[in-house]
Amino acid sequence: MLTAGAAEAADFTVTSPDFAGGQVQQAQFAAGMGCIGKNLSPAITWANAPEGTKSFVVTLYDKDAPTGSGWWHWVAIDIPADVTALDGGAGSDISKMPAGAVTIANDAGQRGFGGACPPEGEVHDYTITVKALSVEKLPVPPEASPALVGFVSNMNTLASATISARGSR
Template sequence: MTLNDPFATMRAVPALTITSTTVHDGQEFAPAQMSGLMGVTGGGDVSPQLSWSGAPAGTRSYAVTMYDPDAPTGSGFWHWAVANIPVTCTSLPAGAGDDTGSGLPDRAVQLRNDAGSARYIGAAPPAGHGPHRYFLTVFALDVDHLDVGPDATPAFLGFNVFFHTLARGSIIAIAETPA
């Protein structure tokens, strides 16, 4: 098991291919994906562009999350959670996770993050805490709708996703705030 791997105890599933024009696996976030709302100078709180492919037969919807397992909370920090993305949608534009979810498909539900707002909130590791990993994950699901409303927590979404995941893929971005 890898330290703080959020998928270490979940069953193995096929991998989705995840790509982005704004963030790359193992690379640092750009200022746009950092959090000005949480005090990072120059942070834009702009959700990254995401595209995915390789969903298996039987996929009926998607969910997208961004999670920081390295946050000094004992439970990590959920930055973004979106459920009920239609199977016909295989990409989200940069900025889709704004306050109104303007770039999300009509029936998608954007949940409250751990900062308490239903939107994307960028990376904001505490100064001097070292590098944090941000798992941007897309889940292919075997149901077209999860019974989660906008007041559900990302952890509750994760619990529901657990039972319906056919495939998943992640981009793991890095952020660090100097001391």
């Protein structure tokens, strides 16, 4: 049986032209560590956030990274509720992020987007997640880890939408 909340959450969607066809585009690959890309964060659009949404969290995660815990490429919090898209490259140049948004350090220790760079011969799944939150400001410190952001945001999530693409070199 679906409840009204579940029906609303089912309508929340995220899309990215840079994940079209299920493949990470070359521009979203790192420009270093053996990868030849532009290190540009993907363009992302979301729609149909549930009523009561006060902010968004956007993440890009590689569950296949050979770390034992995956790899957080991008974590942005406190994106205002009236924002429904991030331009391509916004995470790479955080001055292009919406006013009020906060970028958390990724697993490379850099604030902003860090491009894909799987080991040669491996195919990795990269997942963009947008969470609609019930709070305007996520109660985490500026130096929070991506894992802490995930934990606290999950406690405040009204709905979540994901899109994935594969990348290899």
